[in-house]
Amino acid sequence: MSTPESSPGHVVDLDEDDWKELKEITIEFLSKYDALYEKRVQKLIFYCEIKTAIKTGQRLTDATFMPYDYGPYSREVTKALEELDEEGRISIRDNGQYATALDGGSLSPKKTYLIERFHEETKRMSTDELVxxxxxTWLWKHFEYAEGMDFATYIDEIIMSPELRHCLEDPDRDPVEDPDIERLLS
Structure with a gap:
């Protein structure tokens, strides 16, 4: 897979907590499959970014994604895979697929639940269908090749209608458990 490692101005820029969480999210996805190519890992995490934003008004990770050769790409996801391999938490098979023997990542129950739901939705989709x-998506259509996608604008201006914003701002509401969120989004 072609990567934009030499792209000017694109540096992995996550704080320590966000970096650790991205690695745990990557393990959580890998734990649900026998093995995955990097292209699919990239697309699954991006797809869940979109679905999490729609479902909760928040992001799954703080990774930067950009339109690239084979769909959305994040240098941070590539680096997370490399570091997880160096740590021995995942392995790279002879065919280039990533795998883990771990049961999942160390994540909040909310993020684990969201990833499980999106896994159920995507496990029968081809990688090409994810692409x-x-x-x-609005994100793909509104950003140039190798330009970082602006999730904050996407969430604030595209996803968050006034009705949904009011609902999500209710401090007593847990968005993961709200069965009416789908109705509000349609």
Whole structure:
């Protein structure tokens, strides 16, 4: 897979907590499969970014994604895979696929739940279908090749209608357990 490692101005820029969480999210995805190519890991995390934003008004990670050769790409996800391999928490098979023997990542129950739900939704989708869905998003259509996608604008201006914003701002509401959130989003 072609990577933009030499792209000017694109540096892995996550604080320590966000970096650790991205690695745990990566392990959580890998734990649900026998093995995955990096392209699919990238697309699954991006797809869950979109679905998490729609479902909760927040992001799954703070990784930077950009439109790239084979759909959305994040240098941080690539670096997370490399570091997890160096740590021995995942392995790279002879065919280039990543795998883990771990049962999952160390995540909040909310993020674990969201990833499980999105896994159920995506496990039968091909990687090409994930790429096509990504290319249908506002984020893909509004950012240039190798330009960082602005999730904050996407969430604030595209996803968050006034009705949904009011609902999500209720301090007693848990967005993961709210069965009406789907109705509000349609």
């Amino acid at each position: 096509e869905r990504a290319k249908e």
